[in-house]
Amino acid sequence: MTFNELNLTPAILKALSLENYTSPTPIQEEAIPAALAGRDVLGCAQTGTGKTAAFSLPIIQLLSQQPAVTGGKRRIRSLILTPTRELALQIYENIQAYSKFTGIRSTAIVGGVSQKAQERALSQGADILIATPGRLIDLIAQKHVDLQYVQILVLDEADRMLDMGFIHDVKRIIAKMPSKKQTLFFSATMPSEISQLIKTLLVNPVKIEITPVSSTVDRIEQSVYLLQNGNKQNQLNRLLQDQSIVSALVFTRTKRGADRVTRDLAKINITAQAIHGNKSQNDRQNALRNFKSGATRVLVATDIAARGIDIDELSHVINFNLPNIPETYVHRIGRTGRAGMSGVAISLCEEEEIPYLKDIQKLIGKTIPEIKEHDYPMSKSTLALLNDRPAKAPAKPAAKSKANPPRKPKSEWFTQGNKPKSGANGSQGNRTGGYGKGAQGNRPGAAGGSANGSAASRPGARSNGSQGRPGGQSSPNRNGNKAPVNAGRTQ
The missing domain is CATH 3.40.50.300 (P-loop containing nucleotide triphosphate hydrolases)
Structure with a gap:
């Protein structure tokens, strides 16, 4: 099959000829006719199989058959979302080449660089916008991007976009677009985690799976x-x-x-x-x-x-x-x-x-x-x-001795007070004299202090790592003992 058999316009065929494109790849053979017919597309193909041309060629053709200017201004009619800057710029370069003779205008916005040049490009108008989610959300918030005229949405490398944590950003962006639109969803892999998103985005899609993810190129x-x-x-x-x-x-x-x-x-x-x-x-x-x-x-x-x-x-x-x-x-x-x-x-x-x-x-x-x-x-x-063969038999765990049970951690020892109830690692000591690792005691003299071992804030309290030196007057605590009212400096 040749590109001539895919019903592409002469302007696009001329551009493809300059790029030395002769025959479409398998994913292009199936995706281009479906997209030209206005169908949603779910495409799964390994990298290097030609996904970019599979979605960009029909977009260029469909948009070039409509008036470029609406209400005196060129509007964004197609949005292509990608996970990385490099991929966005690569797609932009390809679309520039494919649309050379069509009059279609495109621009790319990515993070990591000043947005001033991107603002200028957007103000001049674009038919196709290629963007990474983070920078796009910034420019939407600043009123530089209007997505209410988008007719065709592309999610490229969708699996990686979701892996990178862009799922919520993608949903926010989609909410800014018309509910009725054509969606082209392309990915190298199709993990189960994104199946729910596919159900909410695509309507009766044409499913294309050129090469199973488990296979590798024979060459x-x-x-x-x-x-x-x-x-x-x-x-x-x-x-x-x-x-x-x-x-x-x-x-x-x-x-x-x-x-x-x-x-x-x-x-x-x-x-x-x-x-x-x-x-x-x-x-x-x-x-x-x-x-x-x-x-x-x-x-x-x-x-x-x-x-x-x-x-x-x-x-x-x-x-x-x-x-x-x-x-x-x-x-x-x-x-x-x-x-x-x-x-x-x-x-x-x-x-x-x-x-x-x-x-x-x-x-x-x-x-x-x-x-x-x-x-x-x-x-x-x-x-x-x-080979699933252990190098040696695993050592048996040491038998527990009933005569000598394991000692409790030091944070659970209690030496003073009638009814110590402090717990290890942060529980409160409810009585005087308790020792706890982190939280403050409720009564004077109870365990207290920060988890890092700073001085207890209550007078006379003991922390895990530092002491409060007694100083000033004292007052009786619940057990009749006296505890200093004003703790001195810590050490």
Whole structure:
């Protein structure tokens, strides 16, 4: 099939020709006709399968067939919500290319940069708005964005948007739009948690599932290194000495981890840059440009920041940390092996990540080949965990002795007073002389003080960590004993 057979307008076909698009991908074949017919679409496809064109081409065509100006002003008629800045800007660039000959105007608003330029673009009017939820809500509150004319809503990478905690923001944004609209819902995975949202948003949708989430692209060569703890950086350094690894996207679990890996690679003269949520938008875009141009050989990223990284020539994906969600592994390695090219996915696994590896292999239905010839092999006792065989029998718990019961914690000892009732860890002492770890006693001389061990506020009280020195006059307490009225300085 060709794009000519999808009933796209000559203006769009001309733009696609300039982009060297010849044949639609499977998701484009199914989604474009359904969207052009005005149907809601529920699309599930792995990264790199062409979801952006699948929803943007019909939007451009449908909007270009209507008057661009309503009431003397160009209105926002389509909203595309994405989880990350990189993805929003990538979609914006694609729509700019696809709509080149149509007169459709689009703009992107994202966080991490000054909003002044975005305000100016919005004031000039836009047909299609691509946005991240946080910045969009800010601009709606400031009256810079009006969504009451939206006809087509797109939620892209919906699973990640919900993972990032945007669910409430998304609902607030949807409430600003007309109830009657076309909704296109695209995602790499479809976890059960978002099924309820789908039911509330979509009306009799066309369901498209091109590739099951458990499958991985056959062109990607997968392998895993089972490593002795503490040797991941050493193994990564060894791997990158191989100059056949032209470009590598390295995934870490945390932002701090990404920065640390980048610094360690710089020490051995390997050009690397990190991209994650703590970086400014300019820094992230600069790192991405350098990586795409080849000026930077290694891009170290967290999963969130990696959404929107679309590089056809990416040769290697390296999992420095295995993800604890197996579907994320499928999404990560799908960053390579694009556009008909082959790719390599390498994972580094230490002892604590063995359960993650087992979950991944269960999901994809295959055992990832292990590279055994390296300098940092995992111990045999640890390897046994991978095969569900304990390295040794677990030790039996020590038998309890009735003759010598365990001593109570010190916070539960009571030495003074007739009826101490203070409890450990914050309960109040109702009688004098009780000892408690945190709360104040109700009577003078009872346990008190803050949880951190500061002086008791009542005169004569004992706290867990400091004493009140007696001073001043005293008054009788409930038991007839005298307690100081004015506590002195603490020590």
